[in-house]
Amino acid sequence: MTSETVDRVLDTPVHRHRMPDRNFRLWLVFPAVLLLLLIGLFPLIYSLVISFQNLTMLDQDTSFHGLMNYAQLFRDRRLWEAILHTLLITAVALPLELVLGLVMAQLFLDHMPGRQLFIALIVLPTIISPIVAGATWRLMFDQRYGPVNQIISWLTGQQQVLLWTVNPKLVYPAILICEIWQWTPFMFLILLAALSHVDRSQLEAAELDGARFPRIFFKIVLPAIWPVMAIAILIRGVDLVRIFDVIWALTGGGPGTMTETISIYTYIQGFQQFESSYTAAIAFLIVALMSIVVTWAIRRMGLAR
Amino acid sequence: MGLLAKWASMLAVTAFAMSAATGAHAESAAERAVKEAQKYKGQTITIVWEAGLQALDPLNYSGPKWEKLTGIKVKVVEVATAEMFTKIMQEYRAGTGAYDALNVIPSWMPDLAQAGALENLDPYVEKYGFNDELQKIAPTYRDNQMKVNDKIYGFPDDGDVFVFYYRKDIFEDPKTKEEFKAKFNRELAVPKTWAEFDEIGQFLTDKYQPSMYGAAFFRQAPYAQFMFQERFRNEGGKFFDADTMKATINSDIGVKVFTDMRNENKFMPPGVEQWGFTENLAAFLAGQTAMTISWPPYGRWAAGYGKDEEALNWVPKSTISGKVGYALPPGGHPELAAGFALSVASTSKNKDAAYLFIQWLNSEDTSLERVKLPTALRDPFRDSHFTDPGYLKLWPEAKEYLAALEEGSKTGLLDLSLLQTDKYEEVLRQAISKLWAGDDPKAILDEAASQWDAITEKIGVDKQKAVYANWAMKSGAYPK
Numbered sequence: 001m002t003s004e005t006v007d008r009v010l011d012t013p014v015h016r017h018r019m020p021d022r023n024f025r026l027w028l029v030f031p032a033v034l035l036l037l038l039i040g041l042f043p044l045i046y047s048l049v050i051s052f053q054n055l056t057m058l059d060q061d062t063s064f065h066g067l068m069n070y071a072q073l074f075r076d077r078r079l080w081e082a083i084l085h086t087l088l089i090t091a092v093a094l095p096l097e098l099v100l101g102l103v104m105a106q107l108f109l110d111h112m113p114g115r116q117l118f119i120a121l122i123v124l125p126t127i128i129s130p131i132v133a134g135a136t137w138r139l140m141f142d143q144r145y146g147p148v149n150q151i152i153s154w155l156t157g158q159q160q161v162l163l164w165t166v167n168p169k170l171v172y173p174a175i176l177i178c179e180i181w182q183w184t185p186f187m188f189l190i191l192l193a194a195l196s197h198v199d200r201s202q203l204e205a206a207e208l209d210g211a212r213f214p215r216i217f218f219k220i221v222l223p224a225i226w227p228v229m230a231i232a233i234l235i236r237g238v239d240l241v242r243i244f245d246v247i248w249a250l251t252g253g254g255p256g257t258m259t260e261t262i263s264i265y266t267y268i269q270g271f272q273q274f275e276s277s278y279t280a281a282i283a284f285l286i287v288a289l290m291s292i293v294v295t296w297a298i299r300r301m302g303l304a305r
Numbered sequence: 306m307g308l309l310a311k312w313a314s315m316l317a318v319t320a321f322a323m324s325a326a327t328g329a330h331a332e333s334a335a336e337r338a339v340k341e342a343q344k345y346k347g348q349t350i351t352i353v354w355e356a357g358l359q360a361l362d363p364l365n366y367s368g369p370k371w372e373k374l375t376g377i378k379v380k381v382v383e384v385a386t387a388e389m390f391t392k393i394m395q396e397y398r399a400g401t402g403a404y405d406a407l408n409v410i411p412s413w414m415p416d417l418a419q420a421g422a423l424e425n426l427d428p429y430v431e432k433y434g435f436n437d438e439l440q441k442i443a444p445t446y447r448d449n450q451m452k453v454n455d456k457i458y459g460f461p462d463d464g465d466v467f468v469f470y471y472r473k474d475i476f477e478d479p480k481t482k483e484e485f486k487a488k489f490n491r492e493l494a495v496p497k498t499w500a501e502f503d504e505i506g507q508f509l510t511d512k513y514q515p516s517m518y519g520a521a522f523f524r525q526a527p528y529a530q531f532m533f534q535e536r537f538r539n540e541g542g543k544f545f546d547a548d549t550m551k552a553t554i555n556s557d558i559g560v561k562v563f564t565d566m567r568n569e570n571k572f573m574p575p576g577v578e579q580w581g582f583t584e585n586l587a588a589f590l591a592g593q594t595a596m597t598i599s600w601p602p603y604g605r606w607a608a609g610y611g612k613d614e615e616a617l618n619w620v621p622k623s624t625i626s627g628k629v630g631y632a633l634p635p636g637g638h639p640e641l642a643a644g645f646a647l648s649v650a651s652t653s654k655n656k657d658a659a660y661l662f663i664q665w666l667n668s669e670d671t672s673l674e675r676v677k678l679p680t681a682l683r684d685p686f687r688d689s690h691f692t693d694p695g696y697l698k699l700w701p702e703a704k705e706y707l708a709a710l711e712e713g714s715k716t717g718l719l720d721l722s723l724l725q726t727d728k729y730e731e732v733l734r735q736a737i738s739k740l741w742a743g744d745d746p747k748a749i750l751d752e753a754a755s756q757w758d759a760i761t762e763k764i765g766v767d768k769q770k771a772v773y774a775n776w777a778m779k780s781g782a783y784p785k
Binding site for chain 2: 142165258
């Protein structure tokens, strides 16, 4: 049935008679929109309302307190330190995951024996729950039972006491190792798919013209995979800003608050200390900051086109 | 009938009358709870319990037994300790009535009671005649872990107390004793002070390492903060200035305790800073450490009690059975660390049934069975538990073990319990993790004290001062 046939059929009197209300289409999507509003917009608005109140563990004070909680945000040193820690982890982990993922994808582009099996094995960490990954790495780094220090001791020929989850010099490397181990395969998989679709004829032509690998990569490959790569960077970037589980399992945010990220701090304020109104204000600060950053990133990466 | 015969017959009648009267009131609290609960046959009550071994009590023992006796089903919601307060408060705020009965750490009780999450149990105690048996709970727990503002909100149900465990065979080894005496000019004996402990710990490490170290403790911050609370008060420290409510944990005593705690790590096994409950247990049971401090289950497991239980197959086999001595930790006032009380949720829709279940659990009869369960972690908390002939025979050294627990229950120190206690404890946890990371003890405690002051100011100095004064008056707040 062609589109003209469909139009003709629908224009017949019988069908016109059966034609429902012209807003029928809107009614069809209405439940879905309502549901989305309920589960998305309502909590947002409700949180906004709460952020102007003073709900704490002991007080259920729903009177209007103006910008009290928002003013407190600017005096809360621990909050800004948590934001700084989050940015630090993102700034280090994201490029490393990207570069490693790209290198691995490049290596796996060519056919080799057991390629599918290796890809499946490499991707395994991404399907593990981050809290389990964190707990597993905590054991791996354990001085008494963990293999990491045992291997290092074996390699150096003497017992090494490396307190990965205690020593301030080692806690960030420990977190980054775990995070990169788990999420580099995600980058690898996406970039492998992108690289597989780069036009082979262009690459062969460039090689025939004597272009070297770096030039081919930056002039042909990178522009071709950029849209996919940008999405991968964005997804991982947002994930890293939200990082919670791995650090919670590895260090609990310590020593002190040295590895406390914004998600951990928000959780503590909201669900351990029940500072509900202040937590709502933190959430809005994060939403605002993230909206600015993501909008900027989308424009900068050319994803909006 | 002579005068003597008259007196004899009167005495006999009186005795009969008394025995009849006693018989009429001989119904135990457990029996009464069962009888009353049968009215609620067919209902289901939900109880929040600490996840893991603790929960085996209601899952495998008390829950099924209660159902058999009363027809009331017990649904157990297992929650990790660190999440219990959050879950209870969240449910209370949501007001769904999802929980009927609760396990509550006593130091949380002021927060939960003032928030309205706990049911006042006084009317139920009266209604179901539990008062007499409540009085038989060991005084420290009964007088300190049951009430908020003179109202009952929970029944103390776990005699958690820190016990000092040491290797008797090492302490009694003639050669070791001789060497120790030659070096320190005194007998090798259970340390009464932390200075003595440090000497013995270093001495044994020097002599036996790496096969055995002088001592080890759990050092992860959530556990170590209890040890700090204990040592700080044993050394004479006070948490606050009672007049101003300014924190005083950064006093010279606090700094000394912090400094000593870190120095002690040097004679403990490498990496002890990462150790939690299990790591410390494993090392002690494997004979790799000569002294440790922990909760009572260490003593039972070290003796091999319950070793054939499937649920305990994660506990390393004890290599030191029969070689363990029990004592009070140095200072003589052990921390009554954590513990549990049984409460009824104020949002419960089955309050009577829930109450009757916890009365039955906490009663003389049932609690005695529960503290003897090899898999469960409830520790003796009633006077009768410490002298029960059955318990005394559970393993050869059970008598000494129970004596140490009973002594601890008399001299023990309560966890700090204020409004929003977790905020203060969180500061301590962070301070301890900074201590292990190598920061300066004085700087850490100055920062911690300033954070405590900020918390107090936010809550309200006068409000918190009243709560602190109430807590500080309790017999277990500070050493007397």
